[in-house]
Amino acid sequence: MRKAAVIGIGQLPVDEHWDLTLVEMAGEAVFAALEDAGRDRVEGLFVGNMLAGQLDKQTQLGAMITDWIGMRGIEAMTVEAACGSGGLAVRTGVMAVASGMMDSVLAVGLEKMTDASTSETTAALATAASANWEGVHGVTFVSLNALIMRRYMHKYGWKHEDFAPFSINAHANGARNPHARFQRPISRDAYLKARMISSPINLMDASPIGDGAAAVLIVPAEEVKGERDRSQITIEGSASATDSLAVHDRYDPLWLAAAEKSARQAYQGAGIGPGEVDFFEVHDAFSIMSALSLEACGFAERGQAPRLALDGEIRPEGRVPITTMGGLKARGHPVGATGVYQIVEVVQQLREQAGEAQIENARVGMAQNIGGSGATVITHILKAG
Amino acid sequence: MRKAAVIGIGQLPVDEHWDLTLVEMAGEAVFAALEDAGRDRVEGLFVGNMLAGQLDKQTQLGAMITDWIGMRGIEAMTVEAACGSGGLAVRTGVMAVASGMMDSVLAVGLEKMTDASTSETTAALATAASANWEGVHGVTFVSLNALIMRRYMHKYGWKHEDFAPFSINAHANGARNPHARFQRPISRDAYLKARMISSPINLMDASPIGDGAAAVLIVPAEEVKGERDRSQITIEGSASATDSLAVHDRYDPLWLAAAEKSARQAYQGAGIGPGEVDFFEVHDAFSIMSALSLEACGFAERGQAPRLALDGEIRPEGRVPITTMGGLKARGHPVGATGVYQIVEVVQQLREQAGEAQIENARVGMAQNIGGSGATVITHILKAG
Numbered sequence: 172m173r174k175a176a177v178i179g180i181g182q183l184p185v186d187e188h189w190d191l192t193l194v195e196m197a198g199e200a201v202f203a204a205l206e207d208a209g210r211d212r213v214e215g216l217f218v219g220n221m222l223a224g225q226l227d228k229q230t231q232l233g234a235m236i237t238d239w240i241g242m243r244g245i246e247a248m249t250v251e252a253a254c255g256s257g258g259l260a261v262r263t264g265v266m267a268v269a270s271g272m273m274d275s276v277l278a279v280g281l282e283k284m285t286d287a288s289t290s291e292t293t294a295a296l297a298t299a300a301s302a303n304w305e306g307v308h309g310v311t312f313v314s315l316n317a318l319i320m321r322r323y324m325h326k327y328g329w330k331h332e333d334f335a336p337f338s339i340n341a342h343a344n345g346a347r348n349p350h351a352r353f354q355r356p357i358s359r360d361a362y363l364k365a366r367m368i369s370s371p372i373n374l375m376d377a378s379p380i381g382d383g384a385a386a387v388l389i390v391p392a393e394e395v396k397g398e399r400d401r402s403q404i405t406i407e408g409s410a411s412a413t414d415s416l417a418v419h420d421r422y423d424p425l426w427l428a429a430a431e432k433s434a435r436q437a438y439q440g441a442g443i444g445p446g447e448v449d450f451f452e453v454h455d456a457f458s459i460m461s462a463l464s465l466e467a468c469g470f471a472e473r474g475q476a477p478r479l480a481l482d483g484e485i486r487p488e489g490r491v492p493i494t495t496m497g498g499l500k501a502r503g504h505p506v507g508a509t510g511v512y513q514i515v516e517v518v519q520q521l522r523e524q525a526g527e528a529q530i531e532n533a534r535v536g537m538a539q540n541i542g543g544s545g546a547t548v549i550t551h552i553l554k555a556g
Numbered sequence: 557m558r559k560a561a562v563i564g565i566g567q568l569p570v571d572e573h574w575d576l577t578l579v580e581m582a583g584e585a586v587f588a589a590l591e592d593a594g595r596d597r598v599e600g601l602f603v604g605n606m607l608a609g610q611l612d613k614q615t616q617l618g619a620m621i622t623d624w625i626g627m628r629g630i631e632a633m634t635v636e637a638a639c640g641s642g643g644l645a646v647r648t649g650v651m652a653v654a655s656g657m658m659d660s661v662l663a664v665g666l667e668k669m670t671d672a673s674t675s676e677t678t679a680a681l682a683t684a685a686s687a688n689w690e691g692v693h694g695v696t697f698v699s700l701n702a703l704i705m706r707r708y709m710h711k712y713g714w715k716h717e718d719f720a721p722f723s724i725n726a727h728a729n730g731a732r733n734p735h736a737r738f739q740r741p742i743s744r745d746a747y748l749k750a751r752m753i754s755s756p757i758n759l760m761d762a763s764p765i766g767d768g769a770a771a772v773l774i775v776p777a778e779e780v781k782g783e784r785d786r787s788q789i790t791i792e793g794s795a796s797a798t799d800s801l802a803v804h805d806r807y808d809p810l811w812l813a814a815a816e817k818s819a820r821q822a823y824q825g826a827g828i829g830p831g832e833v834d835f836f837e838v839h840d841a842f843s844i845m846s847a848l849s850l851e852a853c854g855f856a857e858r859g860q861a862p863r864l865a866l867d868g869e870i871r872p873e874g875r876v877p878i879t880t881m882g883g884l885k886a887r888g889h890p891v892g893a894t895g896v897y898q899i900v901e902v903v904q905q906l907r908e909q910a911g912e913a914q915i916e917n918a919r920v921g922m923a924q925n926i927g928g929s930g931a932t933v934i935t936h937i938l939k940a941g
Contacts, residue, residue: 224680224683229686229687231637231640231928234798234800234927234932238799238801243798243799246797246798248635248637249636249637252615252632266648266651269655270652306613411631412629414628414629416619429619546616
């Protein structure tokens with residue numbers, strides 16, 4: 172099995188891109204990644220997207236993009252597992268390279284959400300939950316996460332204010348990322364006084380939607396041998412796992428079994444444990460998801476992730492810096508694109524190209540992308556050579 | 557690169573399955589494939605689906621299915637390129653096995669279309685075309701194919717009646733397939749007098765939608781070595797290619813460049829040419845697509861596929877039997893599932909399990925699955941050992 176490396180990254184700022192079509196957005200990210208890699212062609216393209224069929228009336232994005240970027244003819248497809256689609260695009264690219272079938276691929280995360288009305292978007296996002304067991308009751312995606320957070324607070328004795336550090340850290344980091352949707356730090360007071368969305372989730376617990384496109388160019392690792400240190404970024408661990416779609420059907424609704432499983436497999440692939448991870452891009456769609464992800468991946472004991480956050484260990488200078496470029500909360504969450512943004516940001520950190528958001532001595536970075544409320548989880552571990 | 561083999565197949569008859577949910581349909585096909593293969597687990601699952609997000613308000617089908625079939629936790633994702641989704645599910649399964657990352661996978665084609673209204677379904681299917689260049693003008697998928705057929709008839713001098721053999725052959729073959737949506741042969745008269753849908757496409761030129769689920773279980777070919785002849789079905793060629801999404805933007809709107817490219821690559825993989833293919837499951841969404849596919853794959857000269865059909869060469873006893881189990885026209889076209897049905901049927905023929913529809917001396921079978929009006933095309937060549 173051939174190991175894979177990332178030699179090019181590109182991203183569009185997460186924003187309301189009313190002036191760009193879906194394919195123009197993808198093009199911006201792809202052209203940046205190609206230029207970064209010094210390549211002009213690839214052999215395959217995998218698109219992570221969740222909502223284009225529903226919100227943009229467009230399926231078959233692969234063919235659309237390959238034509239637009241001047242590569243008409245090459246193999247292309249969309250891969251989807253709700254908000255985990257981007258991570259799966261990267262994972263499928265890794266698989267294509269590992270198989271020997273392709274020597275260079277693009278993984279593109281793409282989502283255009285702000286042209287639709289809020290109610291359309293909310294309904295479309297709810298398809299990530301179980302239509303038969305959750306959607307049918309009118310449960311939106313926010314309220315589902317609110318139920319999980321409420322239960323977590325009850326079981327482990329945390330107050331809402333104990334989750335403040337997740338949001339404050341994300342916005343502080345996003346303020347240092349020119350591609351972030353929100354680039355202003357927030358105060359503890361702003362967190363506490365934010366408008367309630369679905370109790371206990373307030374506006375500052377929830378990540379914003381947005382339009383976004385990100386791309387990574389993946390090749391066999393043997394091609395980057397001999398290059399200088401920091402430019403040699405290899406994918407050491409890549410894994411994906413599933414859990415039940417409906418939250419009520421899990422053995423423990425407060426434990427992300429798929430996050431644990433995919434992280435374990437990624438650690439095995441990389442031959443490391445959580446202690447050797449220098450920073451971790453968590454899927455902070457909601458504060459509670461950051462907590463559950465940190466616990467499932469072994470960075471905190473069960474029920475104790477808020478303690479890690481309160482102790483400052485998730486900040487850039489802490490033991491496990493998370494959401495180093497703002498995360499979903501501040502960089503923004505263009506759902507199907509998010510998993511690719513995470514990998515782009517990991518590469519920025521490992522190359523020491525993260526600017527003001529740079530983590531010191533970042534050699535090993537991990538990213539975890541979550542579909543739905545934890546039903547599909549993809550974990551990647553990357554390393555600077 | 558490891559070669560792949562198919563050791564299990566399962567399918568639900570294409571029908572209006574109002575009594576089954578999406579996941580129950582998938583389960584029927586998967587359980588049949590597992591029983592057929594004598595296995596009870598796989599390591600990964602790839603779902604080919606186009607419309608569940610739009611029509612069934614459900615994304616993230618992979619996690620939903622793995623849980624239902626008792627394999628909660630294993631890797632799963634949806635792959636999509638409109639009506640080519642099923643073929644891509646098989647192709648991704650082949651890639652997963654080739655990479656060495658997985659030793660057994662299920663490719664599942666799944667589509668539930670008849671619970672929605674006709675107008676909803678028509679609008680959803682139109683997302684396979686270019687939203688910006690075609691859909692915006694109100695072009696439905698049928699009318700797009702009608703434009704192509706009209707131009708073909710004009711350029712090559714064929715009359716509408718010359719396409720009759722495609723439909724007659726499909727329905728004659730479907731009558732011998734208990735899983736087909738339509739199981740009655742049709743006469744030439746019925747073809748000529750059928751209701752006009754979008755001139756020159758009449759009801760008998762167009763394939764019917766339907767609810768369907770099909771599954772194939774794929775393992776490394778080395779695992780089936782030593783078994784008896786007809787049960788050893790290997791995937792000798794697997795390829796996918798793209799063309800421009802919008803028809804007007806092609807170099808020649810009457811030439812399926814992606815079909816030609818993916819067929820050429822599949823032939824190369826299998827080390828054969830069209831002359832060695834014993835039967836060919838074409839993507840006969842419309843009569844015109846059968847013609848274009850046959851030409852792109854080298855079975856007829858440009859503009860001459862209707863001649864092949866009129867000479868009877870596409871019938872079971874002909875030189876290139878096509879749609880041997882009824883094709884999209886008679887077996888039915890549950891869009892994202894179709895590509896997997898094709899592979900299931902190829903395996904039935906190669907194993908000599910096709911019953912009354914059996915092609916004599918079927919050793920090499922080919923299937924071509926088309927997304928949109930030819931923007932994504934997937935070709936597979938399978939062989940009985």
